[in-house]
Amino acid sequence: FCRRSLRELVIRVSNGGVLGDGIQERYTLLNTNAFDNDRKRSSVVVRDSFDIIRLLVKGADTSVMPFIDRNSCSYVAETQAQVNIFGDQGLRTLVFAGRVLSVEEYTEWNEEVQAASLLSEGREDTLRQLAVRIEENHTESNCPSALIDGSTPFVGKLMLHGVTALEDKLQQNVGHCISQLSKAMIKIWILTGDKLETAINIGFATAVITSEMEPLLRICQEDFSQMEEGWQKNASALELRLFGMIQLASQMEVDRLVVQLGKTLNSLRGEEELFRSLLENVKDAWEHSEASASTSVHLHASVLKKRTRVKAAKGDLGKNRLKSALQSAEMKLKDALLRARIRSSILRMSEQTRIRRVGGYALVIDGTCLRAALHPENKLIFLAVAIRCKAVICCRVTP
Numbered sequence: 466f467c468r469r470s471l472r473e474l475v476i477r478v479s480n481g482g483v484l485g486d487g488i489q490e491r492y493t494l495l496n497t498n499a500f501d502n503d504r505k506r507s508s509v510v511v512r513d514s515f516d517i518i519r520l521l522v523k524g525a526d527t528s529v530m531p532f533i534d535r536n537s538c539s540y541v542a543e544t545q546a547q548v549n550i551f552g553d554q555g556l557r558t559l560v561f562a563g564r565v566l567s568v569e570e571y572t573e574w575n576e577e578v579q580a581a582s583l584l585s586e587g588r589e590d591t592l593r594q595l596a597v598r599i600e601e602n603h604t605e606s607n608c609p610s611a612l613i614d615g616s617t618p619f620v621g622k623l624m625l626h627g628v629t630a631l632e633d634k635l636q637q638n639v640g641h642c643i644s645q646l647s648k649a650m651i652k653i654w655i656l657t658g659d660k661l662e663t664a665i666n667i668g669f670a671t672a673v674i675t676s677e678m679e680p681l682l683r684i685c686q687e688d689f690s691q692m693e694e695g696w697q698k699n700a701s702a703l704e705l706r707l708f709g710m711i712q713l714a715s716q717m718e719v720d721r722l723v724v725q726l727g728k729t730l731n732s733l734r735g736e737e738e739l740f741r742s743l744l745e746n747v748k749d750a751w752e753h754s755e756a757s758a759s760t761s762v763h764l765h766a767s768v769l770k771k772r773t774r775v776k777a778a779k780g781d782l783g784k785n786r787l788k789s790a791l792q793s794a795e796m797k798l799k800d801a802l803l804r805a806r807i808r809s810s811i812l813r814m815s816e817q818t819r820i821r822r823v824g825g826y827a828l829v830i831d832g833t834c835l836r837a838a839l840h841p842e843n844k845l846i847f848l849a850v851a852i853r854c855k856a857v858i859c860c861r862v863t864p
Contacts, residue, residue: 518565556630639670654858
């Protein structure tokens with residue numbers, strides 16, 4: 466690092482020679498997308514010494530890794546494994562990534578940013594939406610972050626640059642203070658943005674959780690996302706039906722999917738409207754696809770080739786619409802399956818925590834699962850479980 470001003474940064478890049486030697490590179494800051502609680506990342510757009518425009522992103526691994534171009538980065542899995550190791554050691558990690566923006570893409574996006582910055586109402590939300598779009602490379606406009614809505618279409622284009630891990634030491638006597646509070650029968654919750662492994666280590670370091678509380682009650686998206694062998698044995702009827710519909714959507718078996726969606730509506734407590742809309746979208750796209758495929762355009766024989774091209778274009782449009790509807794349905798069904806599995810897990814914990822044990826219970830839950838646990842259908846059961854626990858740690862959340 467050499468120097469920086471309000472809009473310019475100068476660094477010295479090593480050429481492998483003597484320390485201090487190297488080539489100076491100048492970066493001009495064009496835009497800043499500030500950190501927010503939903504994205505859990507921040508980014509800047511810069512122009513380098515070669516007049517190349519670059520998007521640079523940093524944030525939590527769960528907020529950056531999903532948008533990496535895995536075809537161009539062969540080291541993603543290895544990097545994620547190293548991030549997990551850092552987390553196990555109680556270190557706080559940040560992932561860095563970026564990509565080159567074409568002049569056309571940046572110009573179009575920046576014009577929208579400049580227009581949004583002049584809005585008197587909805588300015589922050591609009592700027593946040595634009596930040597999400599360029600960071601996640603959405604293929605459609607005005608979509609929420611793919612971290613919040615799994616049906617948002619995007620193409621991962623970020624290149625993984627690296628990871629940092631920092632030790633954030635606790636203040637002196639924090640553990641002793643918390644242990645005294647626990648002795649006074651005060652129950653403690655920890656809300657942290659750290660990853661699950663780091664949060665557990667902090668819990669032990671602060672004496673919020675102790676070895677007597679193990680095994681910990683754990684509700685983590687990663688655990689539910691991995692369909693371990695034999696999971697169906699303990700699955701509810703709703704979970705099995707949702708899993709079956711995900712398979713149908715993936716295999717584009719539209720007729721069977723529509724039938725199953727109709728049957729499942731009565732089983733989706735609190736989500737009837739969501740799935741009724743989903744059913745209507747799939748049916749509408751299916752009917753549109755069938756109509757496009759069978760539409761005949763009556764033209765003179767001399768333009769027979771043109772008629773063929775028109776029919777093919779209409780057919781492709783219908784197929785693309787149906788494919789998009791099925792992809793959206795698949796993602797929403799996966800979200801519903803996650804919520805159903807979390808509910809089943811909370812119900813099991815509710816029965817388990819009714820039986821007292823030496824040392825008591827401690828619950829660890831991540832942000833994604835916490836949102837599902839606080840769904841109107843689940844929150845009272847979750848609250849009952851949490852009340853029976855001596856400590857609760859919520860990770861990947863903003864206090």
